[in-house]
Amino acid sequence: MKGFLKTVGLLAGLWTACSGLSHAQPAPIKIGELNSYKALPALMGPYRKGWELAQDEVNNSGGLLGRKVETIFRDDNANPGDAVRAAEELVSRERVDVLAGVTLSNVGLAVADFAAQRKAFFLASGPLSDKVVWDNGNRYTYRLRSGTHALAASVVEEAAKAKKKRWALVYPNYEYGQAAIATFKTALKIAQPDVEFVTEQAPPFGKLDAGAVVQALEDAKPDAIFNVLFGADLTKFAREGKTRGLFKNRLVVSLLTGEPEYMDPLKDDAPEDWLVTGYPYQLINTPAHQAFYNAYQKKYGEYPRLNSVVGYATMQALAAGIRKAGSVEAEKLITAFKGLGFDSPFGPVVFRPQDNQSTLGIYVGRTALVNGKGVMKNGTYIDGAQLTLPDADIARLRTAK
Known part of the structure; x- marks a missing residue:
């Protein structure tokens, strides 16, 4: 009996010790992620898949600073006020x-x-x-994806080569659309001084009356169209414009349209020979992209979208920054991200010290319809470092509060 009690005592001691070790495990590093999951499901589904693929890779390799990484996802309801309330909850409660x-x-x-x-x-x-990084930029905020200036600048050179004089503009009437149009107009006017902008159509985001917009563009008789609609608005515009012959014998330059998120829903209504920014996933054969592509396809059984790359690269960047900082303290991360370099599916990326913007680049090419599916038939990668403003201009923007 004494031996039995001794054995029970030893087992109890071992259980207590193991329990103590369990409790001693370091708490996970928590990332609070905000996005428009309900409003933009075609974008956010691939984004989250890319994010979780990268997080799995980080955790499977030992985590960060000896801790696992955990992400708490919150929907921002595509609304600034809701986003701030969710951010407050993430910071204060979570x-x-x-x-x-x-x-x-x-x-x-x-x-x-x-x-x-x-x-x-x-x-x-x-x-x-x-x-986000210039006029209202602050030391606590960094950005991964290239902005409207880079997107517009990436297509201006090719647009100017076409020598089209009369341009029509169509864009969602909120911050992104307004900024993209302003940049394109300024840059194209410099590259082609005789250009004319004959009409602007700016429907509210998500509320496009495609018939009215297409008719207004046709009435203006432009030589070319610059379009920055996206999401459901782009789908409606592309279909209605094709049906009415708006795009026939006209150059169309369109930001974002070459992304699979936007091309796939159009199916055989996808535009042909538009000059676009996008993601020619089937054409990128670099080792970094191929490794990402294979891992994504293995995990999810489908090809990645552009937002898959964005989600994946965001987590990659956070991991690189936390490793460099050796901490998750805000001040140490700010210092670590200045000039931080990391490897993305598109190749090496650096966060510029002058404006906290990454150099993740942009693919520019032409669209085609292949087997009833819209794709980019070619694509040239332009590094983000080539598409920015001069440092002096950036400095003026960031100090003009």
């Missing part, structure tokens, strides 16, 4: 170590302002307004 995410520009500006007020590190993954 005690996240960093904030990340956001796709819509107006939401990105609101969260960037919140980050500055709360002194919380924020890696903006996808808001395209350059105010």
